[in-house]
Amino acid sequence: MRLVFKFGGTSLGDGERIRNACNIVRSYRERGDNIVVVCSAMGDTTDILLELMDSAVRGERGRLEDGLERLRSAHIEAVEYVLRGDGLKSEALKVIEERLSDLTHILSSIYFLREVTPRTRDLVLSFGERLSTWIFTCALRGLGIAAKYLEGGDAGIITDSDFGYATPLMEETLNNIKNTILPLLGQGVVPVVTGFIGRTRDGAITTLGRGGSDFTATLLGSGIKADEVVLWSDVDGLLTADPRIVRGVKVIPQLSYEEALEMAVFGAKGLHPRAIEAAQNGGVKVRIKNTFNPSAPGTLITDRGLSTDSVVKGVLLVRDVAMITVRGATAVGKPGSAARILQSISSRGINVMMISQSVSESSISLIVRRESADAALEAIRDSNPPSLIRGVECEKDVVVVAVVGEGMKGTPGVASRVFGAVARRGINVRMIAQGSSELNISFVVKEADGVEAVRAIHEDYGLG
DSSP: OEEEEEEOTTTTSSHHHHHHHHHHHHHHHHTTOEEEEEEOOSTTHHHHHHHHHHHHHHTOHHHHHHHHHHHHHHHHHHHHHHOOSHHHHHHHHHHHHHHHHHHHHHHHHHHHHTOOOHHHHHHHHHHHHHHHHHHHHHHHHHTTOOEEEEOHHHHTOBBOSOTTSOOBOHHHHHHHHHHHHHHHHHTTOEEEEESSEEEOTTSOEEEOOTTHHHHHHHHHHHHHTOSEEEEEESSSSOBSSOTTTSTTOOBOOEEEHHHHHHHHHTTOTTOOHHHHHHHHHHTOOEEEEETTOTTSOOEEEESSOOOOSOSOOEEEEEEEEEEEEEEOGGGTTOTTHHHHHHHHHHTTTOOOOEEEEOTTSSEEEEEEEGGGHHHHHHHHHHHSOTTTOSEEEEEEEEEEEEEEOGGGTTOTTHHHHHHHHHHTTTOOOOEEEEOTTOSEEEEEEEGGGHHHHHHHHHHHTTOO
16 A cells, blocks of 8 residues: 555654654555655644744843753654664764754844744744654664655645745645655655645745644645555544543544544644645545554544434534624625625734624624734724724633534534533523534534533534
């Protein structure tokens, strides 16, 4: 089989975990599979890099030096653990020191200028994956496996210049991946590719945003027509609910792309919407497996979900959100009123997660991230004339409950059953949204009622 393995930061947290991931690659190689590996940054490396840039901009030399030393120690210790032979270890350490020296110079420039541009930010963040991927490559070589280190751009991922959330130039990227990766596999080499990063046509490093390593993996899978893309994480697969708030949750054995996309949008662990979309467009199956329990079958994502007795597959709780309600009778029947409100928020770079408007058009409710709520309120008030809006309210003590399942499509009474289960617990629903796909019902409740609402639906549909 032709497989793409992506190992997340938890799976690569230290030398022991890197060796464990390498052993997984070796076991699949021994059974005759061709493997492409994608690596995230080690552990909390990305957070450290963000802290380093913040320290540099603030001129905090002590914090800057401490952070760099933490970064250096973690990666040096990982090399020392996974590599025994002096020759390969020396080569690995030499490259690590060179990259850390480059990073130090870049951070010094930020320190003296007291500013960091989006382009420089992406360059700094790329060091996490560039360090971990190099260590993983050397670790595979230490096991006697032919492996080649490739950065995202070397593998063929060419993007636009939207630093921080770059979009691959898809046709060019997929063609590049095919021409770069397939010959290596034909030679029995394991390509080890940096996740999260790409490159513009003029050679600047870009990052693909949150979940970028998953996106890298599914892009590579689409480009080489992989049999499966395996996202190795620290969970046995996608779960019916958050095990921290619901007892007896189960792994969902199979999901359709559409179901997975709905769950990804609402923050399901181990999924990102762009990664699922790339897999769907390429017709590539995705499997989520546990690095620490590799024998577990995980969750398979493919073109169709698995038929089950329950029409609901999962119940998700989205925290740290706020609900903004805009009222104004003068907006009734006036074209563009909702668009004007949404445009005012969009102009501040704020994403609207959910929207609901009464048929009377006298009010519209929006869900945004809680951290963006004040800016969204200010944008609405500044950009809309008083004659249009009678009042704007913001509630920060709310959560979103999302109910997902392909079986809900065309099944009568699903909404009634969902809200009935919630009502029997004495919970009031503040806002409701359901798309025409009928794959998802989302509603807003007070934060204090969120966990109980999830438990009520999970129990009513027998998902445990």
